[in-house]
Amino acid sequence: MAEFSMHYTPRITSSLSGVVGHVPPEWNDTMYPHVLSKCVHELFEEQASLFPEAVAVEGDGCRITFRELNERSNMLARVLQKMGIGPGTFVGICMERSPEMVVSIYGILKAGGAYVPLDPVYPQDRLSYMLQTAKIRVLLTQDRLVALFGNPSEVDIIRVDTEWSAISEEDGRNLEPVATAEDIIYLIFTSGSTGRPKGAAVYHRGFTNLLLWFVTEFSITHADRNLLVSSLSFDLTQKNLFVPMICGGCLHLTPTGPYDAQQLSKLIPDYGITLINCTPSAFYPLIEPLSEEIMRRLASLRTVFLGGEPISIGRLRPWMTHPICQAEVANTYGPTECTDICGAYRMTSENMDHYDFVPLGRPIHNVQLVIVDAEFKPCNVGEPGELCVAGVGIGAGYINDPEMTAAKFVPNPFPGISGATVYRTGDQARWLSDGAIEFLGRLDHQVKIRGFRIELHEIESLLKVHPVIRDAVVVVRKGPGGDESARLVCYVMPQEDFNANIEDIRDYLSGRLPAYMIPAAFHILPKLPLSPNGKVDRQAIQMIPEPDAPAARQSFVAHGSVLERQVLQIWINVLGLSQIGMDDNFFDAGGNSIQLAQVHTRLQALVKREFPITDMLVHTTIRAAVAFLAKDTKLQAGGNSIQDRARRQREALSTRRNVRRP
Helix, strand or coil: CHHHEEECCCCCCCCCCCCCCCCHHHHCCCCCCCHHHHHHHHHHHHHHHCCCCCEEEEEECEEEEEEHHHHHHHHHHHHHHHHHCCCCCCCEEEECCCHHHHHHHHHHHHCCEEEEECCCCHHHHHHHHHHHCCCCCCEHHHHHHHHHHHCCCCCCECCCCCCCHHHHCCCCCHHHCCCCCCCCCEEEEECCCCCEEEEEEEEEHHHHHHHHHHHHHHCCCCCCCEEECCCCCCHHHHHHCCHHHCCCCEEEECCCCCCCHHHHHHHHHCCCCCEEECCCCHHHHCCCCHHHHHHHCCCCCCCCCEECCCHHHHHHHHHHHHCCCCCEEEECCCCHHHHCCCCECCCCCCCCCCCCCCCCEEEEEEEEEEEECCCCCCCCCCCCEEEEEEEECCCCCCEEEEEEEHHEECCCCCCCCCCCCCEEEEEEEECCCCCEEEEECCCCCEEEEEEEEHHHHHHHHHHHHHCEEEEEEEEEEEECEEEEEEEEEEEEECCCCCCCCCHHHHHHCCCCHHHHHHHEEECCCCCCCCCCCCEEEEEEEECCCCCCHHHHHHCCCCCCCCCHHHHHHHHHHHHHCCCCCCCCCCCCCCCCCCHHHHHHHHHHHHHHHCCCCCCHHHHHCCHHHHHHCCHHHHHHHHHHHHHHHHHHHHHHHHHHCCCCCC
């Protein structure tokens, strides 16, 4: 970070001690009509003027105050305006989690532009497509990430970390407001059915409405500290960036790297974290296996926001019903196209058993939800139909895709429902008798895995243009873990006289899709089953048993050491497989970062010691993991290894059995 940051030692007590955050009284009006005309950076500027020395952002080894964040973003905004950035222009931002990332976002908004998150883990082909589709003229990034983009033409690149000296020469005072509530605040690319991602644009007005709902609904104040754990390219990340700073609170950024539940569980007490927002799959490793130590670490949490996939009540119950837990869980629902959240259900230890599932809840302020039948008429209570959204959160549609926009953003035909447009989510749902909504699944081929929205057709479209593939279909299969163990499985029909090489196909997709969209398994079929109308029969494919495991997976040791068998069982349980080889790579077998965190937690409990999750990235096979775990001195010294203890137990049992009774 060099000159951009001020290094510090983490503190257990809040840096905002004694500071009273300012929440204007008009925010208590659930409609807040006057505030909706303001943009989020204007709300932030109000807090910066009232409490300039309060800490706004911590993370990446530094912290910056409201005054510093405001001044630095003003400097950057002036640079961007000189480069032609203003309302109607998009600025790319590709950064790892850091205070300079937050400075860059505010700088873009103050200049009047809209930001476009570009994830550093995406392949270059996907990043280039996003730059071209959004017609991005300026890219804000860090010096170490520039190489990801090759040599993009007609794009000016600002390395915010290494070029800060020049940026800091600009005026740090507030600029005259440029953007209005009717302008676009950000553009997020989601998976698309055409083989390419589609960019969904969101308005300032809808986003401000979402933030104010969060602050008022959950009584968020200057005392709250929000832990950011998700990528900037994820839609649920956006509100977390801004909510704390429009009421004097503090945003804490987790280090960039693999998801590490152990590390997060230590950050929560160290910084007094009160709010956290992630997918259920990312939260479960924080509370499993549950212990008194884990409960104490999470004691500061008062609200956990979960979204992106169904919630398992059974997995939350032990934590939520523990005497130490004072937190509630908010199930948040909404598509990217409708400013991320349009409905929510607040779950506490008292009401968590009211349903066998967690409802989508009720609409947030200034948003309406409608469930319609096949003729687009409202459904009665209990009748399944398509869930549609109306109100202030409706976005601007898809960038450069009028056909898709017209199909999903339709004219509003409902009297009493605000707005000219209704968004068709494609989600199937039904009203419950108490006014809540039950999610029933998808009406199309869109799926969500660990919170990531994936269009199966996007993967299939790419596969079908591969020279050796005649046809392909991708389905979701679930293991014993249910939604958490869901994985993509691809069935490929090769061209005649061609032999499809699985590794070549995997490499082909890896150069075009993010890792979470790469199928965990590929299977070659001579032909795909068809329905009577000649289309691929997906239900028939789901009934096809998975082929026998490859040779490598046949090599597992059924009678190995106790440690080998224990590690093997952990991998099988987490991955949802029937078997796996000693030398199979964890990720090639379908593993992901969340499942890696689960394996990491269970292995630590097994050997009764802690070790960094990065060690798991090095030892990615069972054989390597067992060798690494067995090196621990506590397991070897004095013949006290797991194997030795098990052997002694067997010998003792055998001795007792052979002793004759008098």
